[in-house]
Amino acid sequence: MDSSCDSSADDLAPLILACASGDRAALRAIYDQHAARLKALAYRITGSAQLAEDVVHDVFIRIWQQAASFDPARGAGRAWLTTITRYRALDILRRVGREAPAEDLPEEADESPDALARLMASTQGAALHRCLAGLDQPRRRMITAAFIEGKTHAELANALNIPLGTVKSTIRRSLAALRKCLGE
Amino acid sequence: MSGTAPQDDGQDSNAVLAGEFVLGLLSVEEQARVEILARQDKALAAAIAQWQARLDPLSDLPEPMPASPELWARIEASLAPQAAAAPSPARKPANDNFWRALALAGMAAAAVLAAFIWQAPPKPEPWAQAVALLTAPGSIEAGLRAQVTRGGTITVVPLHAVTLAQGRKLGFWAWPKGQPAPVLLGMITPSGGQLRFPFPVQDATPVMVTDEPPEGPGAKPGATLFIGLLALTG
Numbered sequence: 001m002d003s004s005c006d007s008s009a010d011d012l013a014p015l016i017l018a019c020a021s022g023d024r025a026a027l028r029a030i031y032d033q034h035a036a037r038l039k040a041l042a043y044r045i046t047g048s049a050q051l052a053e054d055v056v057h058d059v060f061i062r063i064w065q066q067a068a069s070f071d072p073a074r075g076a077g078r079a080w081l082t083t084i085t086r087y088r089a090l091d092i093l094r095r096v097g098r099e100a101p102a103e104d105l106p107e108e109a110d111e112s113p114d115a116l117a118r119l120m121a122s123t124q125g126a127a128l129h130r131c132l133a134g135l136d137q138p139r140r141r142m143i144t145a146a147f148i149e150g151k152t153h154a155e156l157a158n159a160l161n162i163p164l165g166t167v168k169s170t171i172r173r174s175l176a177a178l179r180k181c182l183g184e
Numbered sequence: 185m186s187g188t189a190p191q192d193d194g195q196d197s198n199a200v201l202a203g204e205f206v207l208g209l210l211s212v213e214e215q216a217r218v219e220i221l222a223r224q225d226k227a228l229a230a231a232i233a234q235w236q237a238r239l240d241p242l243s244d245l246p247e248p249m250p251a252s253p254e255l256w257a258r259i260e261a262s263l264a265p266q267a268a269a270a271p272s273p274a275r276k277p278a279n280d281n282f283w284r285a286l287a288l289a290g291m292a293a294a295a296v297l298a299a300f301i302w303q304a305p306p307k308p309e310p311w312a313q314a315v316a317l318l319t320a321p322g323s324i325e326a327g328l329r330a331q332v333t334r335g336g337t338i339t340v341v342p343l344h345a346v347t348l349a350q351g352r353k354l355g356f357w358a359w360p361k362g363q364p365a366p367v368l369l370g371m372i373t374p375s376g377g378q379l380r381f382p383f384p385v386q387d388a389t390p391v392m393v394t395d396e397p398p399e400g401p402g403a404k405p406g407a408t409l410f411i412g413l414l415a416l417t418g
Contacts, residue, residue, distance in 0.1 A: 024263070031256060036248035044246050053255050060259045065326065075233045079240040083206075090208050110245045118244040125241030146207040147242045153209055168209075175203035175235075176196075182238055 012077025019067035027064055030081070035060075038085045045089035045150040051096070055089045062088070090150050110144055131181035139174045142167065194227070202231035206239060220388050223415060262325070314385045317343075318393060318412035327410045328376075330356075330391055338369065338381040340393075346374040346409070348395060355396040355406060358414075360389050371400055387416040 012033075018026035035056055042055035062084055070080060109115065119125040132140050138160065145151040145159075153171075157164045204210055205218045222229040313334050317326040330340045340356060348354070353373060357366040360383040370379040383389075391414055394406040 024260075027259075027263075028256070031259070035251045035255070037243060037246075039251050040246040040249040041243050043249055049249070052249065053252060053258075056251060056255060057258050057262065061262050061325065064263055075237045076240075079233075079236045082240045082243045083236045085243075086208065094212070109247075114247065115245045119241055121244065122241055124237070125244055128238065128241045143207070143239075144242055144245065146209055147239050148245060150208050171204070171207070171209065172200055175200065175207075178238065179199055179203070 012081075013070075013072045016063070016067050016070045016077050016080075019064055020070075027060060030063065031060060034078070034081055038081060041082065041085055041148065042089040044148050045086065046093050046096075051092055052089075055085060055092060058088050058092075059085050086147075086150070093150060110148065127182055128178075131178050134181055135174055135177060139170060142171055143174055143178070146171070195231075198225075198228050198231040199235075202228060203235050205232060206235035224387060314387070314389070314414040314416050316391050316412035316414045318391065318410035320410055326412075328393060328412075330412065330414070332381050332385050332414065336381050337378055338391075339376070339378045340372055341376045342374060348374055351398050353396050353398050353400075354409070355394040355401050356391070357394065357405065358383065358389055358391045360384070361386055366390070366392060366405065368401065368405075371396065371398075385414065385416065387414070389414040 012030065015026045015030050019030070038059060039052050039056050042052035042059075043049055046052055046055065059081070063081065070077065116129065119129050132143070135143070142156055142160075145156060151159070153164055153167050156171075157167045160167070201218060205215065208215075210218060218228070218232075222232055314332040316330045318328040318330060319326050326343050327346060328340055328342050330338055332338045338356075338358075346354070353371045356369045356372055356377075356379055358369055358381070359366040367383075369381065370377070372379065391412050392408055393410040394401065394408050396406045
């Protein structure tokens with residue numbers, strides 16, 4: 001189970017630092033804690049379990065290589081891992097072309113009790129949940145679909161059957177509302 | 185947003201751009217542009233980091249997927265020095281078609297390469313004016329590191345063993361803005377070298393290494409082995 005933590009106690013930072021010194025056990029510890037979460041994210045974006053494993057492989061090589069340039073002052077290690085994973089998954093998706101998801105995942109899966117329990121396990125997650133609840137369901141869905149599945153403006157517009165310009169402006173307003181709600 | 189004080193406008197526009205960037209909603213070209221901008225604009229970089237932190241908890245929503253037992257072994261194998269990033273003979277080299285495609289794309293080479301080269305700028309030494317990590321096209325493992333000093337010298341150091349056919353050498357090229365094509369700075373061996381860098385150092389200048397005969401390239405550059413972007417320091 002992923003040990004979600006408060007940003008005030010980032011237990012990843014020492015592990016990442018240890019990776020920078022060549023400590024393989026530290027990389028393994030990060031892997032044990034986060035690989036499943038990152039693979040799930042990569043799977044949602046690429047639609048392929050094999051590609052998802054390729055993404056996770058690339059992510060951990062990159063963590064190893066870039067550990068020395070990780071700056072804890074710029075943010076928690078967890079967000080760094082998530083960012084690397086999303087970038088790599090989207091990059092691979094562009095190169096191979098989008099594959100159809102193995103199963104048609106119902107939207108409700110992301111709002112299931114288990115999913116919400118995972119989200120609320122961290123302070124940041126609970127705050128985000130509270131602020132997302134301030135958006136109506138379609139707006140909430142746009143944000144999560146873009147982040148978790150890598151949906152583009154065009155794909156969202158198609159899926160929701162609304163104009164592209166409306167999707168863009170709606171997301172901008174939703175981001176502004178989230179930013180305001182979450183404060184600094 | 186209504187009621188926003190004038191001095192917040194820059195923050196707000198950074199926040200919008202950063203939010204869309206982090207959500208992955210920008211086009212490939214826009215994304216590349218933001219990546220380059222963020223290297224120079226600390227406020228934009230901070231806005232991006234803030235959105236990454238705010239949205240990160242969303243990654244807990246999907247149910248975790250246990251990795252196959254072989255995955256860690258794959259990772260370990262890739263970390264081993266023996267599994268170096270020297271390109272395999274089977275790899276299709278990006279050669280002059282690549283450069284032609286870049287020119288035809290009509291976009292700044294740096295913007296295309298920023299999307300194409302999946303790397304972040306490395307930490308420079310104090311005396312360096314610019315630094316680049318060069319990777320094999322499509323790879324993520326850095327093969328070479330290049331640093332430009334204030335004296336106008338570029339030092340190239342291999343990070344893993346670079347293997348070439350007998351007698352071959354490496355051509356080191358830079359493509360400063362304003363040049364119609366990459367410029368050969370000189371020839372180096374697989375153990376690295378030092379060359380003159382006779383251009384004003386600009387951020388996001390592409391640099392690349394090609395496989396050449398010992399006397400230097402013929403009419404066209406040889407196969408591109410490694411490619412990177414110079415990142416200004418300080």
